[in-house]
Amino acid sequence: MQRLFFLFLFISSFAQAQIVPQGFLVGKVKLAIGDAYQGGKIAYIFASGDPGYVSGQTHGLIATVADVSSGAQWGCYGSTVSGADGEAIGTGNQNTIEINMAGCSSGSAASLCANLVQGGYSDWYLPSLEELRIMRLNKSAIGGFAAADYWSSSEYNASNAYYVGFQFTGYDGRYKYSTYRVRAVRSF
Template identity: 35%
Template sequence: MKRLGFVFIAVLTALIFTGCPGTGSDPTPDPVTYALGDPGPAGGWIFYIDEADEFSWDYLEAAPSDQSAPQVWIEGGETQTTENGNTLTAIGTGQANSDAIIAQTDHTGSAAKICLDYDDGTYSDWFLPSQYELNEMYTNLHDQVPAVGGFSNDDYGYWSSSEGSANSARVQYFYNGEQNVDVKSYALRVRAVRAF
């Protein structure tokens, strides 16, 4: 009988400890999921979801506000170009475009640098969006009822990181949704994005 009591206590002790928090392996918490227009982890707005699993990230988040007063696409005049650096227009190319812009010889400053240097106090992985990333921002945040993101409706467009030519870059106008190219020396708005 003593032996049966000892076995019972041993089994009961094992069951208690395996059910106690912190003694076994805790289940991994479910990842946070976001919908378009939701506030993101950096306090900005979710404007793109990688539903096709094309990228190493799941979401694109726009910063909560513009990063500066209107800014030229690149300082040093229209002769500075990334035309040979192959800046692209597609979703998923904004980071590489931004890196190519600041990697130029004699680069002194640009809309891309403002975004790459942006640090909200928690995240510092921001970049200037590509043409189609910027269009998703317009479509999924600004062109909604109600609009979110605090984008300007004036005739200053927002720069993308996508080059148009040696002296122009691609722009998104938020007052009418149109995309165009503007001369790199024009001062336009800048809104950083991040992928996570």
Template identity: 35%
Template sequence: MKHIITFLATFFITTTTFAQIGINTVIPDISAALDITSTTGGLLVPRMTETQRDAISAAKGLVLFNTTTNTLQINEGDATTANWVSLSAAATSATYNIGDVVNGGVVFYIFESDEPGFVSGEIHGLVCAFSDYATSVEWGCYGQDLPNVPNVSSNPPIGLGAEIGDGVSNTNAILNDCPTAPAALAARSLGAQWFLPSVKDLNQMYINKTTLEGVSGFSAFSNYYWSSTEYDTNSAWIQNFSAGNQANYYKYYTVNVRAVRAF
């Protein structure tokens, strides 16, 4: 017992009945689960690359230092769909342009002030994968009513489920209602942060097609791509990358998939 007391005293660690921990302090602040006092050192959080970060299922509120971007980050999303927000002052000065390589993809869209994902003083947007999923696939779920997936029957497609940034919620809803949906699974196969783009996401990729295809290592687009935007029980929206138009296709047709993620 004497040795245990001596050990604890040496490291100035104290605990309370409320499971508070104090380091170099006798009485931890009542608002803190962990209270560290030091005039010679700081708190060093885990450091990892962006690739290492994206390989974990990060809990909401997880904090780490991203060595790829040299920024302190916090996950404001959840373990299924992370949303990494930079806490470092340096992050506010970062600039991105269409065609830049970020988060393992190529930037094809920058969020505007009235769009989900926009953060004042920061630049965020969407990147697409360097290449298509290995094979063309069905959208899937033909003839099934997917209750959590909005139907977009207007032409041109507008509204919930069709807008910029709707791809992530669409993909999550598709896989919740129809877990075997091939197109959504193909996009998600790149990792938890990747999703099947909405029809307007795809249109922005088409608009910036020339710039994207000029990036080193980027595979040229095929003719047709599935979006995550559902038309009705039997059909979903596609983007034509040759003519530029959008149309609804039966879900049992096989079409290409190019995954997307936010940054």
């Protein structure tokens, strides 16, 4: 009789839970910044007002657990990449697509992210300026960042793109041929 009771509890608990990729039970597990999830670590959880926010659902950004490169160029020095100027949360993926469509070298920061397969996921991209600034704010929880400069996918002008300094709180436009560290993100 006791076994039947436990079987009933298991089945009723399972029927009430929603299963998502990687076996997490939504409503049973609270996700937090820094948690291992879907091929990386949660870097940010969308809040009301953020693009991609859906009331009652958990969505956000996942960062790779380590840098994709310790020194890559942004690429396309001297050329403006149409559509790669998004700076806000939610624009990094489109920026990355535009940079790669412009043919900005196979070893560019955006190309390295777009071609990355990690943790069974292949939808990584170079974060926008604001996405990267949020990662800097949460760098202790995410872990693995160097005290160095990281490329964003946000273009400043034909010669420069935005970087974010993880050793201090600065960001600015720098020459696209400069080599900076690269950390990829994906949305969930």
